[in-house]
Amino acid sequence: MSLAPLLAASATIQLHAFAALAALLLGVVQLLAPKGTMPHRTLGWAWVVLLAVVAVSSFWITSRGHLSWIHLISGWTLVVLPFAVLAARRGRIRSHRSAMISLFFGALIVAGAFTLLPGRIMGAVVFGW
Template sequence: MTLTLHLTASLLALGVGALVLLLRKGTLWHRSLGVVWVAAMALSALSSFWLGGGVLPLVGHLGPIHLLSAWVLVALTVAVAAIARGQVQRHREWMLGAYLGLLGAFAGTLVPGRWMSTQLGLW
């Protein structure tokens, strides 16, 4: 169940995040989809802590990818706080950084031998 939750939240964040980045900023659509994106990203990051780290475990079942999950939670917090204070540029930079982190994590799942790459029949 945790894997399904994680995959659903991650794929939702991947798609919605692309839309948010393409939309005109400050509009109702941008803000509404942004809320959905932040929730999906947070759920993706939080759910990852119940999944194994795969290769190179650092502490217990947690691996290097979990450092990215922790960073995403920090980035989301900073970005939301920034926009609440009217710091648009800071908000933009942290949100873009969080999305790039998601893209990096997704790319990592496509490495040969990882579950996602196997399921997609890539390798």
């Protein structure tokens, strides 16, 4: 494992990757920690901002000069994220929970898994290919 491929990448890719990693770690904390508490709300806002940074920054990361199908996940994230926050603010906790869990798994786990493929920067970081 070496950070060299990531550190050699553009600032946009670095921002995207570090925000995604922070969102992944914070998301795990949020999933495991007690809900409805002040720390949950505070960390939740930080997670929302991180996830928005990940989604928005992805539009400046293109393969072969154009957007790819994976950018659909970023668009979906930017649509679902405000609805998930609004659901919590309106006391619709079941909707909030389901939206946030789907964002965690779809935007971070599924999309993140694709970054580990051969030929991708994070694949080179983790596996050295």
